[in-house]
Amino acid sequence: MPVGHGFSRQVLPVIIASLFSAAAELPAQATPPKADAPKAVAKPWYESFRIRGYGQIRYNRLGETNDQLQCEQCDRSWGQNGGFFIRRARLIVQGQIHPQVYIYLQPDFASTVGTSGNVAQLRDWYVDVGIDQENEFRFRVGQSKVPFSYENMQSSSNRLPLDRADATNSANANERDLGVFFMWAPKVARARLAELTSNTGKGSGDYGVFAIGAFNGQTANRAEANDNQHVVARLTYPIKLRSQIVEPAIAAYTGLYTVTADQRSTGVKGRADWTYRDERVLATLNVTPRPFGVLAEYNIGRGPEYNPARDSIETRSLRGGFMTATYKVTRNKQVFFPFLRYQVYEGGKKQERDARSHSVNDIEFGVEWQPNPSFELVTEWYHGDRRFEDRLKPRNRQRGSLFRIQAQFNY
Numbered sequence: 507m508p509v510g511h512g513f514s515r516q517v518l519p520v521i522i523a524s525l526f527s528a529a530a531e532l533p534a535q536a537t538p539p540k541a542d543a544p545k546a547v548a549k550p551w552y553e554s555f556r557i558r559g560y561g562q563i564r565y566n567r568l569g570e571t572n573d574q575l576q577c578e579q580c581d582r583s584w585g586q587n588g589g590f591f592i593r594r595a596r597l598i599v600q601g602q603i604h605p606q607v608y609i610y611l612q613p614d615f616a617s618t619v620g621t622s623g624n625v626a627q628l629r630d631w632y633v634d635v636g637i638d639q640e641n642e643f644r645f646r647v648g649q650s651k652v653p654f655s656y657e658n659m660q661s662s663s664n665r666l667p668l669d670r671a672d673a674t675n676s677a678n679a680n681e682r683d684l685g686v687f688f689m690w691a692p693k694v695a696r697a698r699l700a701e702l703t704s705n706t707g708k709g710s711g712d713y714g715v716f717a718i719g720a721f722n723g724q725t726a727n728r729a730e731a732n733d734n735q736h737v738v739a740r741l742t743y744p745i746k747l748r749s750q751i752v753e754p755a756i757a758a759y760t761g762l763y764t765v766t767a768d769q770r771s772t773g774v775k776g777r778a779d780w781t782y783r784d785e786r787v788l789a790t791l792n793v794t795p796r797p798f799g800v801l802a803e804y805n806i807g808r809g810p811e812y813n814p815a816r817d818s819i820e821t822r823s824l825r826g827g828f829m830t831a832t833y834k835v836t837r838n839k840q841v842f843f844p845f846l847r848y849q850v851y852e853g854g855k856k857q858e859r860d861a862r863s864h865s866v867n868d869i870e871f872g873v874e875w876q877p878n879p880s881f882e883l884v885t886e887w888y889h890g891d892r893r894f895e896d897r898l899k900p901r902n903r904q905r906g907s908l909f910r911i912q913a914q915f916n917y
Contacts, residue, residue: 555601560663561616562593564912572906575890578858579679580669582618584908592616592624593912594662606636610650627727629682642696646687646719649726652678653687653717653740654757655803656790657828659710666708666832666845666874668886668912672866673826673851674803677759677786678725685721685735689714698744698751705876705916706834706841708795716741723761723784725857732781736761742790753792760785763856765810765819771897774860775818782810782821784856795834795843802829810861811854814900819861824853826866843874858896865893865903872910882914 566584567573576585583591595616602608610632617627632648634641651659655674658681662670675681691699691714702709716739722728723736742755763784765776786807793800804827811822828849835842851866872886889907 551601551603554603555599557597557599558917559595559597560914560916561595562662562912562914564591564593564668564910565589566591566908566910568909568911569887570906570908572904575892575904575906575908576894577669577672577890577892578862579672579675579855582623595624596629596663605639606641608634608636608641610634629680629726640693642692643690644688644714646689649682649684650687651681651711651713652683652685652721652738652759653689653713653719654678654738654759654786655681655788655805656710656753656755656792656801657803659713660708661711663914663916664703664705664708666830666843666884667847667870667872668884668910671803671826671828671847671849671851672855672864672868673828673849673853674788674805676824676851676853676855676864677788677805679857680726682726683721683723683736684726685719687713687717687719687721687738689717691715695744698746702744702751702794705879705882708799708801708832708843710792713740715743723763724766728766731764731766732762732779734762736784749796751794751796753790753794755790755792756788757790758785758787763810765856765861769857769859769861770819771860773817774812774897775816776820780819782819782856782861784809786824795832797834799832799834800829803827809854810856812860812863812896814863814895817897817900822854824851826851826853840878841876843876844872845874846871859898860896862894862896867891880916882916884910884912884914886910886912 567588573586596614599611610630612630613626614629615626617625619625630650632646632650635645637643654677657670657674695715696712699712703711718739720735720737722730724731736759738759740757742753744751744753761784762781764781786805788805790803806825808821808823810819813820830847832843832845848869854861854863868890870886870888874884876882887909891905893903895902
């Protein structure tokens with residue numbers, strides 16, 4: 507038998523058996539672990555905030571025919587000794603810091619306090635707390651706009667006329683107060699309201715389809731002066747009609763307002779406690795400019811007002827409203843809003859000296875030009891017939907016209 511053949515028959519089986527035996531004694535190799543799916547890392551709270559803002563610079567005296575025609579609540583740079591004016595310098599910090607908690611902070615660095623201008627002052631600081639997961643039901647706590655007039659709730663960065671209408675803005679100076687508001691809006695309505703918040707949608711923001719709440723009533727950044735809070739309620743609904751959104755609304759508030767010592771002239775007469783009934787009812791109709799738009803509001807009520815015949819502050823009736831019509835034009839990615847507004851008002855302005863008595867009959871037209879999202883230019887011609895009387899000027903009626911211009915910067 508050949509040597510090689512015998513070796514293979516006798517030794518090879520032994521080698522193979524030894525290999526199998528050695529392999530059996532090796533430790534079993536562990537199955538490689540599967541890679542874990544990446545875990546979602548929650549954002550730190552400070553990464554949930556957004557910072558934005560806008561500023562406005564004005565000049566009001568082009569073509570002015572009467573430097574005694576003024577509007578303290580509208581724009582303090584009107585009339586005699588007026589010049590270039592920083593109307594607003596806003597910085598906004600906002601964020602959804604929790605799925606059901608939203609915070610909003612807005613100071614203005616161009617406020618006027620007494621004779622001092624460009625003073626930093628709080629405009630908004632509030633928190634929205636959602637009750638349900640969709641935040642259809644929520645509470646708003648803090649200083650915010652009072653849910654009453656559409657134009658009051660509309661941001662000044664979106665509004666077309668340079669100033670809010672006297673008839674509705676006289677309800678709340680600076681549009682704001684400190685209080686608690688409950689708001690409800692279904693998801694579809696909130697989506698429509700959000701659709702209009704851009705400066706081309708000219709919306710008022712989301713204050714709910716139904717809102718009700720209580721607030722101090724002495725207006726923003728002023729301490730409460732009596733033991734009574736104002737109560738406000740508003741009902742609206744944004745109706746989709748093809749490309750248009752039509753939003754009718756009704757609102758009302760009631761409470762007591764105290765004309766404090768710093769708001770009264772020496773010697774003026776009034777109630778012993780200087781506290782007066784303050785209440786209004788308002789109707790609104792807004793049609794989004796796509797391309798034609800209109801905003802109309804009218805309110806009636808009663809509140810403190812100076813009576814020149816008796817040299818006293820009394821509770822008197824008030825009424826007035828406005829209508830603003832516009833048409834949106836887009837050319838080469840630039841947006842134009844020509845507009846026309848007419849307004850009337852008869853009544854007092856509780857926050858002005860002696861609850862100054864007013865009679866307003868104004869018309870204005872102009873155009874807003876947006877060459878890009880960061881810059882806007884508004885030019886406006888204004889003609890007014892205004893009576894504004896207090897103890898220092900018990901007979902004061904002024905008529906005139908002027909050309910106004912405003913540059914706005916969005917950042």
